[in-house]
Amino acid sequence: MNPDGKFSMIKRHKFLLITVPSLIVLVLVALLARAMFYRGGDDAQKGQLNEVEQILNAESEPYSDGDELYRSDGKEKQGKYRIEVNKTNNVIVVYQRGDDGDLSEAFKTMCCSVGRDVPAGSYKTGERYCWKYVNSDVWAQYATRLDGAIMFQSVPFREKKKDTLIVKYYNQLSSSCSASAIRLCVADAKWIVENAPEGTKVEVIENDKIGPLGKPNLARLSEDETWDPSDPDEANPWKGYGIKLEGVSDRTVERGIAVDYLDGVRVVNQAGLEVDMQIDVESTVEIFKCGEYKVTYSVSDGSGETVQQSATFKVVDTMKPVFSGIPARLTLPGGKEISRAELLEGVYVIDNNQFLPTDHVILDIPEQLADGDVITFRVADAYGNETVMQVACTVDTTPPQVYLRDGVSGVIDTDQTVDEAFALSRIEAVDMGQHLSRDHIGVDIIQNEWGYTFHYIVSDNSGLTTEFSNTVTYPMYAIVLPEEKTVDDLNNLSLLKGVQLADTLGNTYTVDQIKVSSKIQAGNQYEVTYSYDYTSPLGTKTATAVRVVTLKESKPEPSTSPAPEEDEDENKESEE
16 A cells, blocks of 8 residues: 555544534534524523423424324315415414305314414425424424425424323414414314315415404313313313303393393313303393393314303393483472473483383373472383372462672772673572572663663563662762861962862772862952862763862061160150
8 A cells, every 4th residue: 555545544534533523513513503593482581491492493393203194095175275374363264265266265264373483475285294293302293294394283292192282382372482383273283184285275474364254262271181172082081071161041131231141151171160262142132122032152162163052031121210300399380380391391211221202101280289289200111110200399479589699889990891791790599599590580781871770680480580770880089178277378289288089989098180279269268179080981070179268377577687776865855
């Protein structure tokens, strides 16, 4: 052997011994990283997934010698059905060929769990299995391949045994899952295997529509269950037991009162535990008509079997009609007849949530109504229930009373708006101890020289009236003169001293705006005239006053110059 060749082979072997394991390690690390990246599952929020969840979420599809292909008997008809999978609502609708030749007639609906990794689009069915190894230690009973690892398949089983159901995933049906599969209960997965040969069209869509047949409700299983309830196998412990209805019984219900058909009705399993499933109710009850009616309850279990029970509902009327709108006491006008229409005005009769026409009401009215007499209202429904109501009467012979409200003044401010609302705010109208509303009061507003007169006409329910008038004025002013008759001077300051202005409310003011004029009367006496102009929305007025005053006399001031000296000679001569 060529040494060089031997050396080369050794190098190749050494290279392979180093390189191949390294590559294997790298591939395993990459696969582990990828698996970790895509790891999610139904309990992703809880952290590390359990072993079953990791298996179900793996991308690759394993193979097992235990896989069992479905052996067709060749009786399936190609193109008989079209399957539509709604990924948003986890519901499947099977369409069959209708009269128009299209695969558009809804035939069957199924509840499912669509994997989040299943893309929307068009597919065709492929291989079919009675048992399929879908991941390590996990099996699907009945499976139909669509594309690659995407399949219709039953919910997972821990072993290739029908009594090893993983309950968690059964209870997950009707909500999304994280596997690359479309999971169904066993009965529905079996139906697809047996009725959807290779090439059957499948459409995966995403929208909010449930579908023309609605969405089935499946029972929720307890954790200790081991069989899929829908499995038709004779060994299935659910077979012959399944679900049942409790609480369905004959009832008597009141006419016109809404019926809660599901009150006390529930679905239970063979263990007596309540199951959350939709109960359909078919009723012939006419709630406003007495009689006996049939009510049928039905519920479908996971296998598609339906449980039905019927009951008789008897509608009866035991309630008396009820009057509404009749006062506790009637006030009637004295000396005036009251008609049926007047007595029934505003009166209603309600019988079992229905209005009865007032034609059904019978009235007993005394011929001559007096104070304290009683009028009887009587009504009966079609089923003999009668109501009688007696109302005492008060005969009204007293007209209403009208009076001014407390604190109302006859003098109004000059900026007061005078209108109907202001006029009505000044009075109270009372009849038979009750305040009368605005509808009973009419008012006329009459303008005077310096104010207004309000003329009220008040009527009560008996037609008796009272008239009432009230006058208001704007403030008027008068000049009040002092008693002092003597003044120091004839200027305004002196003449206005002690002079005041008084209004009609008794308030007094010292006003500089009073005009003053004076004229001499005789000697030192003068006639002084005072005037003051004031206004309101109705015009201008002048207040005047006159008085006679005496002007004080002025006295000469004493001289302060020295007296003249006398001539001594003249004095002497005078003395002689």
